[in-house]
Amino acid sequence: MLDKKPSATRRIPLVIATVVVGGLAGFAALYGLGLSRAPGGDPTCKPAVAMAQKIAPLAHGEVAALTMASAPLKLPDLTFEDADGRPKKLSDFRGRTLLVNLWATWCVPCRKEMPALDELQGKLSGPNFEVVAINIDTRDPQKPKTFLKEANLTRLGYFNDQKAKVFQDLKAIGRALGMPTSVLVDPQGCEIATIAGPAEWASEDALKLIRAATGKAAASL
Numbered sequence: 001m002l003d004k005k006p007s008a009t010r011r012i013p014l015v016i017a018t019v020v021v022g023g024l025a026g027f028a029a030l031y032g033l034g035l036s037r038a039p040g041g042d043p044t045c046k047p048a049v050a051m052a053q054k055i056a057p058l059a060h061g062e063v064a065a066l067t068m069a070s071a072p073l074k075l076p077d078l079t080f081e082d083a084d085g086r087p088k089k090l091s092d093f094r095g096r097t098l099l100v101n102l103w104a105t106w107c108v109p110c111r112k113e114m115p116a117l118d119e120l121q122g123k124l125s126g127p128n129f130e131v132v133a134i135n136i137d138t139r140d141p142q143k144p145k146t147f148l149k150e151a152n153l154t155r156l157g158y159f160n161d162q163k164a165k166v167f168q169d170l171k172a173i174g175r176a177l178g179m180p181t182s183v184l185v186d187p188q189g190c191e192i193a194t195i196a197g198p199a200e201w202a203s204e205d206a207l208k209l210i211r212a213a214t215g216k217a218a219a220s221l
Contacts, residue, residue: 045072045190052192055212059193061205066184066193073191075100075183076169080134083145083158090189093130097192097214098185099201101133102167105147107179109198118153119202120210128214131156131201136164136179184213 052068059066078090078100090100101117103110114133121131133156135144141162148158161167170176175183177196184192192213200206 042072042074042190044188045069045074045186048072048186048188048190048192051186051213055192055209058205058209058212062200062203063195063206063209065197065199066195066209068193069191073173074189075175075185075191076173077189078134078161078166078169080159080161080166088159090132090185093132094189095187096127097129097187097210099129099131099182099210100185101131101180101182102136102170102176103133103180104136105143106137110180111147113180113198113201114148114151114153114156116199116201116203116206118156120206121157122155123202123207124210124214125155128216129210132159133157134166135160136162136167138162138164184210186213 049069049072052070056068059068075090080088082088090098099117099120101113103114105111117131117133125131135158137144137160141160144160145158148154148156167176167179167181170181170183175181175191175194180198181194181196182199182201183194186192
């Protein structure tokens with residue numbers, strides 16, 4: 001009489017195949033095989049990608065760590081508060097190129113970077129550009145204000161999010177991996193470039209790049 005049960009050696013490949021297929025199915029469900037996780041796709045952000053490609057040669061020296069946008073990506077409409085506690089949204093700044101920066105007093109590189117951001121704001125802020133530095137301290141709301149005052153950083157506007165949701169919102173689209181985080185954003189709210197970590201924003205390298213991003217130095221590229 002034939003034994004209809006598969007032998008142990010015949011069962012092993014079946015088990016392995018089941019595990020592999022199951023693992024691939026789980027991976028596909030979680031990550032969509034890379035498709036559902038692909039960033040962006042908003043057609044209104046195609047000009048931002050074109051700008052990123054245009055100014056990419058300027059991402060060197062003090063701003064060499066910038067990652068230029070390679071796919072259309074509109075940032076979430078981040079919500080935060082101004083110095084008087086009034087609600088603000090990223091869309092309130094439409095029409096201007098922005099350097100959106102997330103910082104905290106417990107972040108040593110953030111504190112070191114703030115004077116350069118303050119200087120950048122003083123040199124280039126206007127109808128075409130603004131630094132939007134958002135503090136995400138979650139405990140003592142007076143501490144970041146005290147830090148800015150003691151460091152005599154008076155040109156930056158004060159914005160804060162005590163729930164640190166702005167960080168989570170950027171993290172959800174892969175644009176906040178640590179602190180500080182800065183995103184160069186076009187007038188439509190689209191990513192031009194992102195950097196994880198500090199930069200010398202008052203350096204000539206940074207100034208040239210941001211001037212080009214606002215169109216002020218397009219002829220020199």
